[in-house]
Amino acid sequence: MSDRALRITMIVLTVIGLGVASYLTYVHYSGIPPLCSTTHNTCLKVQTSIYSELAGVPVALIGLIGYVTILASLLVPQREETRFASMALVLVGFGFSAYLTSREAFSLHEYCEWCLSSAAIMTVLACLSVWRFLRGDDAPRAGNPASVAAEPDAGAPLVAGP
Amino acid sequence: MTPPSDTDPDLTRKERREQARTERKAMEAAAAQSAQRKRLIQLGGVIGVVVVIIIVIVVASSGGSSGGGSGLAKGSAVNANVTAVDSVIKGIPQSGNVLGNPNAPVTLQYFGDLECPICREFTLGALPKVIQKYVRTGKVKIEYNSLETATDEQETFRTQQVAAYAAGKQNLAWYFIELFYHEQGQEKTGYVTENYLQGLAQQVPGLNLPNWSAARNDPAYAEQVTHDAQVANAEGFTGTPSFLIGKSGQHMEKLENPNLEEPSSFEAAINKLL
Numbered sequence: 001m002s003d004r005a006l007r008i009t010m011i012v013l014t015v016i017g018l019g020v021a022s023y024l025t026y027v028h029y030s031g032i033p034p035l036c037s038t039t040h041n042t043c044l045k046v047q048t049s050i051y052s053e054l055a056g057v058p059v060a061l062i063g064l065i066g067y068v069t070i071l072a073s074l075l076v077p078q079r080e081e082t083r084f085a086s087m088a089l090v091l092v093g094f095g096f097s098a099y100l101t102s103r104e105a106f107s108l109h110e111y112c113e114w115c116l117s118s119a120a121i122m123t124v125l126a127c128l129s130v131w132r133f134l135r136g137d138d139a140p141r142a143g144n145p146a147s148v149a150a151e152p153d154a155g156a157p158l159v160a161g162p
Numbered sequence: 163m164t165p166p167s168d169t170d171p172d173l174t175r176k177e178r179r180e181q182a183r184t185e186r187k188a189m190e191a192a193a194a195q196s197a198q199r200k201r202l203i204q205l206g207g208v209i210g211v212v213v214v215i216i217i218v219i220v221v222a223s224s225g226g227s228s229g230g231g232s233g234l235a236k237g238s239a240v241n242a243n244v245t246a247v248d249s250v251i252k253g254i255p256q257s258g259n260v261l262g263n264p265n266a267p268v269t270l271q272y273f274g275d276l277e278c279p280i281c282r283e284f285t286l287g288a289l290p291k292v293i294q295k296y297v298r299t300g301k302v303k304i305e306y307n308s309l310e311t312a313t314d315e316q317e318t319f320r321t322q323q324v325a326a327y328a329a330g331k332q333n334l335a336w337y338f339i340e341l342f343y344h345e346q347g348q349e350k351t352g353y354v355t356e357n358y359l360q361g362l363a364q365q366v367p368g369l370n371l372p373n374w375s376a377a378r379n380d381p382a383y384a385e386q387v388t389h390d391a392q393v394a395n396a397e398g399f400t401g402t403p404s405f406l407i408g409k410s411g412q413h414m415e416k417l418e419n420p421n422l423e424e425p426s427s428f429e430a431a432i433n434k435l436l
Contacts, residue, residue, distance in 0.1 A: 031241025048239035
């Protein structure tokens, strides 16, 4: 899979996650119960629990900001540094999602479908961003900084054959 | 056939090109390896930072919720709960611990413990549908009674139930009860403190807090809790939620093992009586 394909996949996933976070942020501030398929709206229980805020800031809003920064890092011209930034932001988001999911499982004993879907998106993004970062740029080619980084005469053509 | 010494310069140039290519490839491989090692170190660094951040969050949130995982909603989350409760019971007459038309032909007695998570499942599951279909239409009235099961301390059970009944003096008991079930904390953590009850009371729309506080000292409500226990004991109830159902003013029958998430069991029992 080329770097471009990976990046596009990550952008699509981030936009979906952004949509989920936006909806949960809207639900939080509007005071309406979230849509939930369970009969006793476990989403509401989770969204109104003490774990729905961190230092007074709604977790949904934190997620929204997180997705926005991830999207920004994917849309700027790509280099080693931006790939690193994307990966770092996604891993922070993944860690936070894992913490919130553990709170659902072990503290609240209730699950919010929206939160779980965001956690799933973050998990896939984490795998893709780490893979993308570790493989570096696409296949080495002339003038590619990743392939000629150690060459003191980068870009100098080889001696032609007979 | 040419003597070897005449072909040496050609071979040497080929060898030199091959050698240069080999050296270049070796340098590229070394550079790639070095870059990869650097990325792995950076990845390790990021993972380390993320772990530290999560540990800080866990420690901060554990310290902030000392005394138990209180489910008491804060800030804008309160609106969501009140809206949810409004959608179930707003506009339905209340009198003390009774929800519904006082002249409804059928009475459902609901024995519950406010800290009971199964009761919460019922209150958020089948109950809203029963209320919508039968209570709002004046066919059934529901009487909430207390039965201690999930609450650890008897004194806490009595205090929280009296608080609910005291809200009933202003015909708002069901708001208190519904909000309590919406905002249950973690079981066995002692989360029902005076702060919790006060916080809950503040969320009840229209509840006069000084009057509510005064009503909590009325011995009649403590006696009501005692009476609930006697009725439950006479019926042989040991768990919650438990139910009695019958025509209003007549003999009440136990409703055994109803489905708590869907209203079908209640609908069948109610329809038999209507």
